[in-house]
Amino acid sequence: MFKYKTELHCHTLQTSRCGKVAAEDVVKAYIDAHYSTLVITDHYGAKHITTEDSEYEIQHFLEGYRAAKNAAKGKINIILGMEINLTQNANDYLVYGDIESFLIKNPEMYKLSLPEFCDLAHNSGLIIYQAHPFRNNITVTDPSPLDGIEVFNAHPRHDSRNDIALLWAKHFNKKMISGSDAHQTPDLTRSGILTENQITNEKELLSVLNEEKYELIII
Numbered sequence: 001m002f003k004y005k006t007e008l009h010c011h012t013l014q015t016s017r018c019g020k021v022a023a024e025d026v027v028k029a030y031i032d033a034h035y036s037t038l039v040i041t042d043h044y045g046a047k048h049i050t051t052e053d054s055e056y057e058i059q060h061f062l063e064g065y066r067a068a069k070n071a072a073k074g075k076i077n078i079i080l081g082m083e084i085n086l087t088q089n090a091n092d093y094l095v096y097g098d099i100e101s102f103l104i105k106n107p108e109m110y111k112l113s114l115p116e117f118c119d120l121a122h123n124s125g126l127i128i129y130q131a132h133p134f135r136n137n138i139t140v141t142d143p144s145p146l147d148g149i150e151v152f153n154a155h156p157r158h159d160s161r162n163d164i165a166l167l168w169a170k171h172f173n174k175k176m177i178s179g180s181d182a183h184q185t186p187d188l189t190r191s192g193i194l195t196e197n198q199i200t201n202e203k204e205l206l207s208v209l210n211e212e213k214y215e216l217i218i219i
Helices: 023-032 054-072 099-105 114-123 162-171 202-211
Strands: 004-007 035-040 043-045 077-085 092-096 127-130 148-153 175-179 192-195 215-217
Touching: 023 035, 023 054, 035 054, 054 077, 054 099, 077 099, 077 202, 092 099, 092 114, 092 202, 114 127, 127 202, 148 162, 162 175, 175 192, 175 202, 175 215
Parallel strands: 004 035, 035 077, 043 077, 127 148, 148 175
Antiparallel strands: 004 192, 077 092, 092 127, 192 215
């Protein structure tokens, strides 16, 4: 029975410039909505790096996740993810796995092409999904290097054309995920996945996603 709810796409005020809700309030909302796991996917990359100090940028990126972790107090599992933007276009990609170690070893990987980035990420044990691939200003790109597609994005202020994203994923036989893409209070707890068991860490998240042991939460 799929009963445990996991959010796969959520931002915080601490890290994402577009985020309007503090991590502490984000965590409370997901606890109140009976989610068992929250993946913090704050922004990193070409559109979001503001200095040449890689150490500063990594520590800033981790602020929202760390604040959420501190706020959880054992009531919800908090996992670090990432939404990355590469220099070649405005496309965004959701990345899961040992993100912190990956960033420390490869702080400027956002300068790579998509195939180069995916090769590097896969060699580090990460998995990559394109977020909202058919929004305005997104460049339609060969999805071959990707593990999957976010086929349902619940952001209420963008037309993510989820129906096209679903057809795209099916056409290329890509794994499918869904997420709230939460930036403001009304965005919280609108989507994610349902699993049979709780996802408590990065390794379990990768296993569930790779084996597709979940159902999509679609509103």
